[in-house]
Every structure is written in structure tokens, then in C-alpha cells.
């Protein structure tokens with residue numbers, strides 16, 4: 001089977017990353033979570049005490065930044081400047097900071113450059129907000145996943161509970177609403193469905209159903 005580039009976009013907690021990871025496993029592809037890269041940028045700025053309006057300092061940070069995504073079927077490891085930050089970047093302060101730093105043009109330019117390099121060989125599934133619109137506008141397959149905010153908040157709440165973190169469902173819902181707005185209203189590469197993307201509403205779908213749905217489309221196209 002040909003080594004495709006598969007783009008999956010959509011708002012936070014719409015089912016992208018779990019589906020993308022399992023799809024990558026099924027197809028023996030590499031999975032790249034681009035949200036983790038913006039999270040790593042936010043953490044780097046925080047660690048270095050760089051304010052988001054200090055563009056020269058951010059530029060210098062971006063020139064030196066090293067982000068490695070070590071692909072693992074059970075969950076990627078994210079290495080920032082030699083340090084494993086996989087856990088740290090999932091914390092609430094970095095979640096918010098990642099959405100704030102993702103507005104900045106020089107940050108996006110650098111991340112898109114890295115993402116195109118990572119996907120240049122094909123055989124890759126990349127998820128994010130602008131993969132089908134900006135990073136790989138000619139991707140072989142584009143999917144746009146959506147789900148009701150109540151359901152998305154519940155999914156995140158369950159993830160937090162499983163990690164032993166106690167956050168209220170309402171606080172999670174409010175944070176998701178804030179991030180949806182911030183990610184879709186920015187001037188550069190906002191969260192948006194590509195015209196030629198398949199839209200999937202995952203509100204009432206299980207993860208296996210989502211994976212199956214995408215696989216059928218990909219395998220169906222391959223059969224022609």
C-alpha cells in the first residue's frame with residue numbers, strides 16, 4: 001500500500017489523537033501530534049522566562065529549539081532540548097500557554113517548517129488544527145473531527161480522573177470553550193475545516209468506530 005500523508009484536524013478533545021494513534025498502529029504509520037509541539041514551545045518560553053510579546057527573544061528561542069517526537073504505539077514521547085517533557089506539557093498552565101503561543105506568526109512558521117520535514121517521506125498521520133489547510137494542503141486524506149463540547153469535556157474529565165487529577169467538569173468545559181474560540185479566531189492559520197476534508201462528528205462514536213470509519217475511507221480509496 002502506498003505511503004500516504006493523512007491530516008486530521010479539529011478542536012481539542014474531538015477524538016483526534018486517540019484515533020490518529022490507533023490508525024497509525026493499524027497502518028504501521030508514524031503519528032505526529034503537532035499540538036505537542038506548540039505545547040513544547042510554550043514550555044520552552046516559560047522555562048526561559050520569555051514573555052510572549054518579546055519577539056526577538058522568541059526568535060532566538062525558536063532558532064535553537066529542538067523538539068523530538070519519539071513514536072511509540074502506546075503514546076509518543078516528547079523531548080524538548082534533550083529533556084522528556086511528555087507529562088509536563090499536558091498540565092493546565094501549558095495547555096493554555098500553547099494556545100496563546102500558537103497565535104504568534106514566527107512560532108507557527110518554525111513549527112510548520114519542522115512538521116513538513118517530519119512528514120516529507122509520507123507514511124505519516126499528523127493531527128492538529130491547520131494540517132489539512134496549511135501544513136499539508138495536498139495531503140492524500142484530510143479528516144476534520146468535531147464533537148459536542150459537553151461530550152468533549154466529559155472525555156477530558158475521564159482522562160483526568162484516570163490520572164488521579166480532580167478538576168470539575170464545568171472548569172474543563174469552560175477551558176475548552178475558551179480554547180476553541182482562541183484557536184479558531186486567530187488571524188494566522190485558524191482552526192478551520194479544509195474544503196476537501198471529510199467531516200466526522202464523533203459525539204456518539206466510540207474510538208474503535210472512529211478508527212474503523214477512517215480506515216474504510218483510506219482502504220476504499222486504495223482499492224480503486
Ligand code: DC
Pocket residue numbers: 012013034035036038039095098099102127128129130131179183
Ligand atoms: O492538540 P492540542 O490540544 O495538544 O494543542 C494545543 C494547542 O496548540 C491548541 O490549543 C492550539 C495549538 N495548535 C495549533 O495552533 N496548531 C496545531 N496544528 C496544533 C495545535
